[in-house]
Amino acid sequence: MSAVLEIKGLNKAFGGIRVADEINLSLHAGRVLGLIGPNGAGKTSLFNLVCGVVKPDSGEVFLDGAPLAGLKTFERARLGLARTWQNIRLFPSLSVLDNVLIGANDYPGTKLTNVLFRPGMVRAAAYRNLEKAHGILARCGLSDTHDKLVSDLPYGRQKLVGVARALMSDAKCLLLDEPMAGVEGHSYAAIQAVVREVAASGIAVGVVEHNVAFVRDLCDEGVFMFSGKILARGAVADLISDRQLTELYFGT
Numbered sequence: 001m002s003a004v005l006e007i008k009g010l011n012k013a014f015g016g017i018r019v020a021d022e023i024n025l026s027l028h029a030g031r032v033l034g035l036i037g038p039n040g041a042g043k044t045s046l047f048n049l050v051c052g053v054v055k056p057d058s059g060e061v062f063l064d065g066a067p068l069a070g071l072k073t074f075e076r077a078r079l080g081l082a083r084t085w086q087n088i089r090l091f092p093s094l095s096v097l098d099n100v101l102i103g104a105n106d107y108p109g110t111k112l113t114n115v116l117f118r119p120g121m122v123r124a125a126a127y128r129n130l131e132k133a134h135g136i137l138a139r140c141g142l143s144d145t146h147d148k149l150v151s152d153l154p155y156g157r158q159k160l161v162g163v164a165r166a167l168m169s170d171a172k173c174l175l176l177d178e179p180m181a182g183v184e185g186h187s188y189a190a191i192q193a194v195v196r197e198v199a200a201s202g203i204a205v206g207v208v209e210h211n212v213a214f215v216r217d218l219c220d221e222g223v224f225m226f227s228g229k230i231l232a233r234g235a236v237a238d239l240i241s242d243r244q245l246t247e248l249y250f251g252t
């Protein structure tokens with residue numbers, strides 16, 4: 001099975017802190033990989049390296065076999081790499097629908113020459129995006145909130161909007177950074193269901209999450225990170241019941 005996302009020999013240090021230490025990892029279509037490990041292990045940094053937010057000291061990342069080196073974050077997004085952020089990062093003064101629309105890659109209306117000389121094409125794309133955004137909102141159970149200010153939504157639903165925005169980009173690979181942090185009740189089940197559905201549709205999913213039950217129930221496989229290294233990989237249930245790893249996790 002060929003990998004959708006392949007990380008080869010990735011290294012990164014900030015001063016004396018190694019956040020990625022010879023990371024080799026692949027994510028496959030239709031599968032969910034969980035990344036677990038204590039705070040400061042380098043999980044978010046790994047997502048930042050993959051998405052081009054941070055430049056590696058060495059190593060390579062491939063999406064569908066194509067090297068991503070030198071590409072900017074938005075160029076990687078256009079190729080099918082989507083992520084959500086640990087601290088949400090939505091536009092609080094925009095509606096839910098507009099926040100989701102921002103995730104679209106196909107936006108010919110942002111070019112003045114298109115607006116002037118190809119208005120039909122611009123309108124058609126805007127309509128397509130609108131239809132698609134409403135479809136995604138429905139999938140995420142957010143249809144009733146589409147015209148609300150995103151900042152008026154409870155925290156859990158805001159996280160769901162972050163996932164909806166990521167889906168807008170036609171991702172081949174979706175990276176979720178702590179989707180469940182601060183989320184409970186109805187939104188918890190909704191996020192879980194959406195991530196399952198996304199994977200079932202053939203997208204490769206990577207999830208960083210401290211909620212052990214969530215990771216265990218959702219992920220096909222897990223890796224345990226510590227000090228920028230992958231210390232173990234396997235079934236999540238095995239990783240979280242391993243005594244040595246648990247001691248590292250809780251710092252005892």
Ligand SMILES: Nc1ncnc2c1ncn2[C@@H]1O[C@H](COP(=O)(O)OP(=O)(O)O)[C@@H](O)[C@H]1O
Nearest residue numbers: 014017019037038039040041042043044045046
């Ligand atoms: N841009 C940066 N500059 C300096 N240090 C950073 C930067 N980003 C992350 N770090 C440090 O790298 C380590 C790993 O952080 P992070 O990847 O956020 O861990 P995790 O997501 O596993 O909690 C931490 O010690 C953090 O302070």
Ligand SMILES: [Mg+2]
Nearest residue numbers: 043044045086
């Ligand atoms: Mg983090």
